[in-house]
Amino acid sequence: MTQTADDVEAVLARANFAADGLLPAIIQQWDTKDVLMLGYMNSEALRRTLTEGRVTFWSRSRQEFWRKGDTSGHAQYVRGAALDCDDDTLLVQVEQIGAACHTGAHACFDVDPLDPVIGGVGEPA
């Protein structure tokens, strides 16, 4: 059962938006669990994401709502969502159509992996 309108209002009231009115939203492919991208939502974008079955962001650069896929066709269909323990970050599990990244890459983190020092249990730290 999907949540009622009252439930959505409760989530919006609980969500802890930053001073700029935005909340980071991590987008994860629901089955492979790949992290695809991170976008930002204001209260209305969060409402639309929770109630419309598709992910809507607030574009910081364009200062407008941005429903993923309306231009590119690369929609993100909602499969699940959770706020974190202090309600200031959203995780959305999606079915990603096509590439998540505007570069054409599967995920925005595929473009240029770094090469950090690898840590391990028991190593000096």
Added chain:
Amino acid sequence: MTQTADDVEAVLARANFAADGLLPAIIQQWDTKDVLMLGYMNSEALRRTLTEGRVTFWSRSRQEFWRKGDTSGHAQYVRGAALDCDDDTLLVQVEQIGAACHTGAHACFDVDPLDPVIGGVGEPA
């Protein structure tokens, strides 16, 4: 081969920190691909994360460096990292020791899953 000091400087120069000097960092368990939490890094926290084998954040609430696990024992050992396509978000794959969340939950997103409307390909949108 891990990156050289010059490589790290190049990454720090390329990273696109927000006006507050911080970059969101998504923390993902490297093998299960669970998204564990999101934290923030300033330039020095990013440097330490890339070079020390353990994840260091900048705590916005305490205004201090916060090496995950120093208090809790729940360290995050670095297994991989990537900046996204516009260099303003970091993804870190880690080996998480114990619980990632201060609540004792495995992940910060496990506490209270939401119940959004589920979308699907071919549905009216």
